[in-house]
Amino acid sequence: MPLPATWRYTGRWIKKTAWRGAVLVAVALLVRPGAVRAEPATATAALQEFSPPAKGSALVINIPSFTLTYFRDGKEVKRYPVAVGKPTAPTPVGSFRIISKVVNPTWYPPFGGRPVPPGPGNPLGRRWLGFLPSGYGVHGNNNPSSIGKAVSLGCVRMRNEDVEELFPLIPVGTPLMITYETLGLETDPMTGQTCLVFYPDVYRRGTPTVEAVLACLKKSGLDGHYAPAEIKRALVASRRGASFVSLGTRVRVAGQEETVETTVVSGETLLAVRPVLAAFKLPVGWDARRKAVVIGTAVLPVHLVEQRSFARLGDLQRVLGIKSAWNDEDKVLELFQWAVKVNGEDLGCGAWYEGDQVWLPAGAIAQALGTKVSWDPERQVALGAEKEWPGRLRGQELYVSPAVLAELLSAKVTVLAGERLVEVVERAAVVPVTGAPEAPAKEEQPTLPPPAAPPAAPAADEVQETAPVRALEENTPAGDPAVSPPAKPPR
Structure with a gap:
């Protein structure tokens, strides 16, 4: 990406030729701890597992999945949807650190133009987390519909409420890993279902082959769980968006466990009908006209995959009263009526x-x-x-x-x-009374919580209340109405 003719450096505006600006940025990358490595993104079939530090915060952004994941003390805390750079201005891939934090940033267009002060028209939103001195950062936005798309000039956009939630949790120096992984393993938090996910190749860097995916699965100990035909279909479907290939889920019915085949439809895990109903000793019939499973007088809507019926957990409960709960300790889906x-x-x-x-x-x-x-x-x-x-x-x-x-x-x-409910209540222990009866206990007064302390002021060396940011960002994505700049730049 060409460098702008003017850029913000040590608090003053300095005119630079393109090559001198490039030299200064290169030196900054070498001496600043904010950028450890930056390299072009390439398609990969590796099931990489990021190892966050055991203490403190860490961030991981995966471009094809349009996600930013926040880790704390080595554990995933939350995943946020984001927008990334367009194919002609891709978001850089590599290992970085957060080098600056700004509240209510002023946006200076990278190729000249009038500055945009904080407010509804500012494309940076209300928070800025910079990770490269050349103008790359994680920030809010003034166009929420852009989230989940590749539309920026290389920055990473978040919803304003999301970046404001994340901002106080991320100190300067927080590690940031930006990856380009089109293949991943995801777990459904409702069922514990593990799925192989193929993300779209947003930068046209090439999708992995079926053979490469199978080799990767074998290396990860998952060979034999996925058929080549399923992987091929998922790779083709990933051109339109994320596609899934599911692995069987461990299901427990009345203490008995078995692995039940599953499928994923629109990101929701569905269970194979026949083994579930067999576990409850329910007869299974088929209504060809309605393409539904019939159990007595009940009709269960299903999704067909190669002549096999799959049902949603919600439909199993609504039609048959089969309830579900995920047992996180045993990593098994409990089913019960x-x-x-x-x-x-x-x-x-x-x-x-x-x-x-x-x-x-x-x-x-x-x-x-x-x-x-x-x-x-x-x-x-x-x-x-x-x-x-x-x-x-x-x-x-x-x-x-x-x-x-x-x-x-x-x-x-x-x-x-x-x-279909059993209630169990612990019986209170009965203590025999001897001697004189005790005086009735005084009614305990409720204890009010102490008033909340005012929020701590941000560190002076990390946050500016209003600060200029020369970000690699567009004011409005293509197709959106233009936002008029202020008549005069702020002083």
């Missing part, structure tokens, strides 16, 4: 219903009550100090009847058949 609440809180796994009997997970309920239950898996009995209670082992969990659970845990168990 009978919900369980312990002291008013959802347990996260359900009861098992067979015939006219409800069976409850004794171990999970005991843990929710802050206690433990032991059992003999061979004899399928719960063990007490002087007594044993019968149960039924499913997977690694012992299920017992409501009557047994009430005695085993000294709890009140209520079965609401109409709602």
Whole structure:
């Protein structure tokens, strides 16, 4: 990208020839810690995993996915949608650091023109996080519809509310990695479903071949999970936007686990119908006219993939009452028709219903009550100090009847058949009273929280209340109405 004839340097406007400006920028890149490496983006089939520092903040921007990810103490905290540079002015790829922070920046057009002060017409929005002295930064915008597109002059745009949320969390010196990865692994937070994702090649740098993707999967220990035909279809579909190839999800029904085939439609994970209904011992019929699965009188809408039926979790619950909860500890999707609440809180796994009997997970309920239950898996009995209670082992969990659970845990168990709900409430301990009765306890007055402290003022060396920024940014993307500059530049 050509350098502007004039640029901001050490607080003064200096006229420079193109080559002298280039030399000064090159020197700045060498001596400033803000830019460790910058290089042209190339298409890759590598499933790179960024290793953020164990302490502090870090940022990762992936151009093809139009995302900025914020890490804190080595863990992903939040992912934001962004806009990136257009193909003729690409966002640089490499390792950088945040070198400046500005509140309410003034925008100076990189190729001359009147400065634009802070306000609704400023293309930088209300926050600026610079990562290269030559005018590249992460900032807000004055055109929210540009997010998720390649339209800028190389800067990275965020929604104003997003960059304002992120701004106080990012000190000067924060590491920033900008990548160009058209292949990635994503996890659905609702189901724990792992998907292979193909992002569009926004800069036309070339998409990976099927062979390259398969070799990468083999290196990552995922060979055999994806068929070449599926990968080929996803690569073709990625020309229009992100496309997905899904891996089976671990599903647990009444303690029994199995891997259920899944597919992804519009970013939502769908489960294969037949194994799910078989786990609940529900008969499966097919209505060819409506192209739907029929269970008795219920009609379940499905999505067909090569003659196989897949259903959304929401439809499974709406039509069949099959509820779901993601067990993050075991990394498994719990499916159940009978919900369980312990002291008013959802347990996260359900009861098992067979015939006219409800069976409850004794171990999970005991843990929710802050206690433990032991059992003999061979004899399928719960063990007490002087007594044993019968149960039924499913997977690694012992299920017992409501009557047994009430005695085993000294709890009140209520079965609401109409709602397919079991409520478990811990019984309060009864303490015998001896001697004179105690005086009634005084009513405890609510304790008000202390007033919130005023927000800390930004460090003087990091943030300016109003500062000029000569950003590589356009005031308005192509096709948007022009924003009139101020009549006079600010002093």
